[in-house]
């Protein structure tokens with residue numbers, strides 16, 4: 059699955075308030091196992107209810123009177139076991155964790171039975187299970203069963219370790235197109251209804267079952283090793299040209315990497331108009347947010363990477379996740395880490411122009427993983443809420459740890475290891491340990507021991523180098539945080555300069571402290587070659603000073619990492635703001651757009667220190683750092699611009715337009731916005747979003763109505779999200795208008811959270827936000843996907859201001875217990891906010907002083 063990421067994925071401690079539950083309380087156990095399930099559903103997208111019938115072939119291992127299965131929100135009005143000609147009724151009772159206990163009035167001997175059930179259910183609108191999505195006045199039914207939602211569409215053995223074939227039959231009004239995981243076997247019609255029988259699937263877990271019903275169009279994907287189509291809502295198929303053209307080469311590259319053909323009979327995609335997540339890798343029927351498939355015919359380079367990366371990610375899951383499946387949800391992180399890692403790998407090979415090489419994946423994890431309450435990636439999981447907790451961090455931490463391992467093992471041996479792992483576990487289940495074991499056979503170090511230190515404990519090391527060659531490690535933490543001591547097995551790839559000569563060396567640091575004599579008296583040390591490490595590091599000030607004079611010895615990744623590392627040392631109170639600014643200044647002169655973009659990002663990281671008192675000085679400071687780039691790049695993309703150049707242009711313009719009242723920036727913003735509101739393809743969407751923001755920030759009333767009208771006038775999801783991003787109107791009355799839009803039915807449920815998040819950033823104080831939420835909480839949460847409701851605190855309530863932290867406290871104390879998972883997300887948001895408030899207190903004085911000193915020069 060691909061998630062809607064927020065910039066800082068976050069994590070919280072799970073308070074063990076429940077008594078210890080044995081595995082049996084939340085899993086079905088293995089006395090009764092399924093081997094085949096037939097499901098027949100009767101679905102009309104225009105009806106609120108559906109009905110169904112299922113027959114599951116089960117085997118009872120040891121005589122019992124009890125058969126357990128899952129269902130949620132269904133009415134199972136008939137449950138019986140069929141044993142030849144006998145029908146044995148079951149009395150069903152609901153237990154915790156959605157488990158149903160079916161009891162027979164007799165002891166059932168160990169043998170094979172058919173478990174037959176009839177049921178009805180209600181279609182939901184919150185994007186999980188089997189759900190309704192409306193587009194241009196038509197209703198559609200889609201499914202999202204990962205992680206534990208198949209049980210909301212049909213009763214069954216909804217755990218990933220039960221990999222069985224399914225056979226799906228769907229009856230619906232003839233006007234609809236009906237698709238599922240496999241090709242159609244037969245269709246019959248009667249009384250305006252059609253019954254579509256699909257072929258039996260390959261063995262798979264229930265969370266990969268999928269179907270869709272509605273008036274759809276489709277376009278063929280040619281050039282795949284199996285038949286494939288992209289399904290869209292009615293009238294949208296012509297917008298799939300880019301995805302149709304890219305998919306075959308992505309699939310081809312994956313078949314090459316894994317050394318086996320795509321494992322299923324067909325490969326269809328669906329563009330879903332209202333989808334909480336990015337995409338979902340259902341076997342043979344991948345669902346995507348429509349914004350990823352319905353594109354301009356020739357999307358701009360900067361708008362290509364989202365779709366191609368997501369397609370690569372989902373198709374990588376066809377092997378890793380689908381063909382070989384995790385045994386239980388506690389290894390979902392590896393499933394996602396692997397697909398994310400593969401997505402980067404494929405993108406680097408097929409789309410060099412996207413320059414994924416320059417991306418530092420670990421930076422997406424470091425923020426959340428620095429929290430004192432962050433948890434290990436590998437942790438106990440019992441419920442849906444446990445699975446989702448911290449999953450964003452697991453994607454990025456998992457991917458960077460895999461990247462590090464691949465670097466150590468070598469690309470070719472790593473691929474060999476992966477291929478033999480896939481071969482060994484094909485069509486079955488495996489655990490993370492099985493992968494480490496296989497990789498051990500191709501590595502010359504103890505892979506499981508190293509992996510354990512990164513995955514079974516939280517956080518990451520800060521490695522410190524002293525002048526005499528002493529090297530020590532401790533747990534990285536923000537200034538003032540209280541953490542217990544930890545050590546890792548840290549692979550160090552070190553470049554150093556000594557006596558004018560640059561040398562490379564490799565070493566595993568496996569204890570708290572050691573001495574590397576060769577590093578003694580080095581002029582400088584750069585201990586993170588190609589920025590592959592999952593760590594922070596520090597060298598003495600004199601060495602840093604020398605390194606800054608020698609930055610030409612570093613590649614773009616290393617320079618970026620040097621700057622982000624410096625940022626982290628500042629936040630840990632290991633260096634002063636002046637020292638950090640010296641690093642920033644040294645790199646601000648760099649001509650490489652990749653490095654320049656990291657300078658912009660680093661400046662952006664300081665904006666939590668910008669307030670009404672210093673914002674004029676900060677604007678001058680930004681102008682002094684960025685106006686030469688703005689003069690060079692302007693706001694207009696040219697055909698031959700590299701991806702990096704375009705992204706730098708967006709970043710520079712974004713920061714300048716938000717924080718400076720530069721006349722030229724405002725004039726450009728007006729020109730771009732006026733054009734974009736007429737024609738969503740007239741300019742890149744990132745530039746347009748920034749232009750709209752800068753007008754919103756500066757001049758409320760004139761623009762709100764125009765933005766709103768343009769939002770309601772388009773059905774293009776990418777244009778809509780650009781406009782929503784632009785709505786950063788600070789006046790209280792307009793903040794309320796932005797929030798009111800969420801209740802309009804033209805804003806789809808999956809987009810509601812985005813509006814609330816935008817409104818939360820519009821003003822320094824969040825009084826209006828919480829007043830509005832207080833008045834509308836019930837209405838707005840009834841519309842939102844459950845996952846978004848649970849995570850609302852993290853998306854909208856992280857703030858560095860004490861005033862806002864208080865407001866959040868008062869608000870969530872009233873509301874959070876009503877919603878599953880919200881209390882945990884609230885803890886994360888409060889934790890993040892309090893850390894930020896502390897940092898603000900620590901750095902505000904030095905920052906103000908720096909601005910005064912720095913701006914005195916211009």
Ligand SMILES: [Zn+2]
Nearest residue numbers: 059060394397
């Ligand atoms: Zn995924």
